[in-house]
């Protein structure tokens with residue numbers, strides 16, 4: 001497809017990056033399951049030499065990911081963490097990274113337990129408060145890193161305001177856009193320098209593949225990251241790229257249904273007497289409802305809630321729902337439920353990211369909303 005910035009997300013999701021195979025006309029990009037490529041003569045090849053460096057199925061995925069985020073360039077990785085780690089290789093010892101204090105537990109672990117041992121300085125600040133971020137900037141700050149909405153507290157950060165603070169200090173802004181997906185929010189358009197995804201989640205969308213992505217506009221930085229992608233080698237295999245491309249086709253309609261269902265489930269929870277608090281950017285009780293309306297095209301599929309019965313009640317709900325499978329991860333077509341404190345956020349138990357042990361997080365899938373509500377109702381009514 002000839003790339004055009006005028007196409008809407010629904011169209012880009014179906015067409016971007018994918019051309020009929022020149023050899024056979026195959027409509028879907030084949031799984032180029034090969035490690036190497038025949039050369040006509042020494043150093044005479046058709047753009048592909050070795051599959052760590054480049055693979056045609058991955059090239060198609062790069063095109064799709066760039067188009068979805070409205071960026072010039074995209075790079076795919078073997079996981080979201082590999083994508084984040086590769087960006088952090090741009091930061092040198094002695095330089096400072098200002099990170100949100102409510103980032104994904106694995107990101108916090110990478111920053112705090114791994115990279116801080118290599119001389120990179122990290123500060124964790126509340127990115128929902130612009131004054132806190134401005135105050136935490138240092139002369140050696142090279143990167144501001146944030147997620148919005150965050151996991152699992154679903155706090156929002158004003159991306160445009162953060163990009164101004166970062167750029168005024170000569171730093172990059174990196175945004176992990178996993179929770180919103182490119183269907184609901186495009187950080188590059190709001191001034192971010194890097195967008196990162198765990199494509200494991202909404203972009204893949206079917207809980208069948210682990211992957212990550214970086215999308216950006218700057219050519220020189222892209223060339224550095226492309227070099228690092230090959231030099232470090234945390235690349236996805238061709239089958240993983242194919243599965244992600246296949247998932248992307250339905251991203252727009254999946255996200256619409258995730259948002260519709262989650263809105264109905266959040267309203268149900270908010271009205272249920274067993275529920276003490278519901279955190280969902282689509283409810284006007286969310287402290288940043290106004291920012292959600294302004295910055296996001298929809299409130300997303302993630303809901304967190306706290307029960308009056310505390311941790312014991314939370315464990316019962318997570319165990320006894322039938323349509324909400326008790327599992328880590330999020331963003332797939334099927335609804336999932338988990339307790340962040342003992343599960344996804346166990347690695348941050350004694351850190352500033354520690355989560356209320358009674359907090360329940362649900363990833364609302366694309367099933368029938370009433371079936372989901374009935375499942376929750378049955379369990380909540382027994383508490």
Ligand SMILES: *Cc1c(COP(=O)(O)O)cnc(C)c1O
Nearest residue numbers: 079080081104176178198200211
């Ligand atoms: C899952 C996740 C990651 C890590 O991605 P993996 O694909 O699991 O490596 C990073 N950020 C967020 C917000 C996530 O949800």
